[in-house]
Amino acid sequence: MNKKLLYSCLAVALGAGTGFATFVMAQAKPDVLVKQRQAVMTLQGKYFGPLGAMAQGKAPYNAAVVQRNAGFLDNLSRMPWDGFDPSTKGEKSRALPAVYEDKAKFDQSGSALENEISKLVTVSRSGDEAAVKAQISVVAKVCGGCHESFRAKQ
Amino acid sequence: MNKKLLYSCLAVALGAGTGFATFVMAQAKPDVLVKQRQAVMTLQGKYFGPLGAMAQGKAPYNAAVVQRNAGFLDNLSRMPWDGFDPSTKGEKSRALPAVYEDKAKFDQSGSALENEISKLVTVSRSGDEAAVKAQISVVAKVCGGCHESFRAKQ
Numbered sequence: 001m002n003k004k005l006l007y008s009c010l011a012v013a014l015g016a017g018t019g020f021a022t023f024v025m026a027q028a029k030p031d032v033l034v035k036q037r038q039a040v041m042t043l044q045g046k047y048f049g050p051l052g053a054m055a056q057g058k059a060p061y062n063a064a065v066v067q068r069n070a071g072f073l074d075n076l077s078r079m080p081w082d083g084f085d086p087s088t089k090g091e092k093s094r095a096l097p098a099v100y101e102d103k104a105k106f107d108q109s110g111s112a113l114e115n116e117i118s119k120l121v122t123v124s125r126s127g128d129e130a131a132v133k134a135q136i137s138v139v140a141k142v143c144g145g146c147h148e149s150f151r152a153k154q
Numbered sequence: 155m156n157k158k159l160l161y162s163c164l165a166v167a168l169g170a171g172t173g174f175a176t177f178v179m180a181q182a183k184p185d186v187l188v189k190q191r192q193a194v195m196t197l198q199g200k201y202f203g204p205l206g207a208m209a210q211g212k213a214p215y216n217a218a219v220v221q222r223n224a225g226f227l228d229n230l231s232r233m234p235w236d237g238f239d240p241s242t243k244g245e246k247s248r249a250l251p252a253v254y255e256d257k258a259k260f261d262q263s264g265s266a267l268e269n270e271i272s273k274l275v276t277v278s279r280s281g282d283e284a285a286v287k288a289q290i291s292v293v294a295k296v297c298g299g300c301h302e303s304f305r306a307k308q
Contacts, residue, residue, distance in 0.1 A: 028200075036200045039193035043233065046182075046190045075229040079197065 030088040037083025038093070040076055047072045048139065055136040061129055066136075070117065070124045073139075077117045081110050094152040102149075109146040116142050184242040191237025192247070194230055201226045202293065209290040215283055220290075224271065224278045227293075231271045235264050248306040256303075263300040270296050 028036070047069040053059035054066065084099050084106070099106050116139045123135045182190070201223040207213035208220065238253050238260070253260050270293045277289045 036196055039196040039200075042190055042193040043197070046193075046233075072229050072233065075226050079200075079226065 030085070030091050033083045033085055033088050034091045034093050037080040040080040040083070044073060044076050047076065048143070051136045052140055055133040055140070063124070063127065063129070063132075066132055067124045070121045073117045074121050077114045094154070096150050096152055099150050106150055109142070109150070112142050113139070113146065184239070184245050187237045187239055187242050188245045188247050191234040194234040194237070198227060198230050201230065202297070205290045206294055209287040209294070217278070217281065217283070217286075220286055221278045224275045227271045228275050231268045248308070250304050250306055253304050260304055263296070263304070267293070267296050267300065
């Protein structure tokens, strides 16, 4: 199969709903941007949830899981921000207007998340369980603080 | 704020729909697993799409974007598999029964994706544009092959 045909088949097989619409578009549509940023939040929940449970003593501490999840979160924490494009203001989502009205504070919150997760990656390699749990709590506080300011209550 | 209260607030603020339900659950519910694995596909689309466009010559080649996206994809490619739990068979999704009926082949496809993306990470650091584009095409073929066998057409 030649390359052009291969990609055409892929585009059809994958469908616009998967985000592969970016194959042929310079700029993703607002609904796609919202779907992508919500996908990041879903996965941050998947990989941070167990760490929160460990920090709370609700799940047994597992250093290997913390290291793996911290690595995933380190990547995920850098993914959502370009999804908060002003073009998405009219889309259905829990993002509050403050995301766009107080962009400096929102960006600062985003950077804080990246930085604290980056520290979690480092600490998770130390073998110091207490320090790891303390840093998990710092990350939890950054998540919660940002949601408090920028996400509508359910 | 003490830790217990902090996590209680987080659980309320984030809501079960985000995947933070794992804070208090040992095993995610089938609908959550489906949402999480679909979130991975959405993000794989976000970060592979532009690479596909570059390999096709539909977008200008940008080595920095390829390196960044390859790193993200390297993480993402390891995230979806535990979401294909047999408990999700009854959930609405495009996953075909073959996912569970031919698990060996499905697992093999998953490993192939991880391996070829890992190679893309390495090649993306080489500065060899032709080799990078060739490896992007290999990854595209692995994506398409797996979808052909295991995902319902839209």
